Amino acid sequence: MTSFPSKLIEDAVNEIAKLPGIGRKSAFRLVLHLLKQEPAFTENLSNALTRLRNEIRYCSQCFNIADDETCSICANPKRDRQIICVVENFKDLLAIENTAQYNGLYHVLGGLIAPIENITPDMLKIQELVQRVQNEGITEVIFALSASMEGDTTAFYITKQLKHLPHLKITSLARGLPIGSELEYADEVTLGRSIQARIAYGS
């Protein structure tokens, strides 16, 4: 698996092998597979990737990944518009969606406060969250953040900026999650239960 007698193959293998978890051997196997299929197969794959990367946007309200100005969750009239679930990223949003236990809106922070990694509050969508809560008649904010130092710090920081709102309920996922674990690896049952049994933040 040293080199290939074709620059086209060499280039394709190199590009595929840049993907995480795919080595040069696997990349070469994929290349051979593509060569065996109709050209349309590769065309479709290639177009889907290009469109994904070039056309994807972020929802102007919740910063979820979106195909349009507004994401499919914010645009869905059946969702409860008075509850916001605060998540770190799109993966965590999806994990919660897949429990089918939550029918409110989301707010994707884009990360967690982590001074050691130089991630400061101004790099996250925190001000946008505070604005939404103040202006849109939100009655509950649920923190669905990882049970880690960074998750706790972020929830604490945001809570400080929301506590002047007297009628706002601030909750967090029930700590059924093992402490120190990453939210995205939790199984759906545990995660579903912890959103049902969510507790008042700070209790």
Added chain:
Amino acid sequence: MTSFPSKLIEDAVNEIAKLPGIGRKSAFRLVLHLLKQEPAFTENLSNALTRLRNEIRYCSQCFNIADDETCSICANPKRDRQIICVVENFKDLLAIENTAQYNGLYHVLGGLIAPIENITPDMLKIQELVQRVQNEGITEVIFALSASMEGDTTAFYITKQLKHLPHLKITSLARGLPIGSELEYADEVTLGRSIQARIAYGS
């Protein structure tokens, strides 16, 4: 992992998951990775795949995969042009190249004779091989085919069409390969030795 709140992601995941050995979960992980990288990353990947599929050709002489009219092996003036190694496909050719024990030319049949799967001699590049051997002063033909019924049948069929050439040496890979095994899975040392210790065909 049921569905995604974005058609762009859904499409990309579906296309990636059509590749062998990649499920929807892995496909989604790759999609998230692409979204985290610069757009140029996806652009390069996508272009390499499209170019691979649309520009790849088959060598007009040996039917190896080629970037041009002639493959890089046939075009290499340092290769011994009097020996042809007959292989089933490009993967087997590469396996032999990687042993660094062979310096002649190749002939890629595009398959093996397999009546049960309706693969008949006329579907393979056998006539082209016979023409090359007759017209280009070839002194030796080496069969580097899988040690299987199909490999043996194919070698036998080709030999019949070449045996009127009195000065042609016909050899096959030493049967150091375990019988019934596929050539592409042989390790390089075994394969290298079996090409060095190749034996007169039929002995």
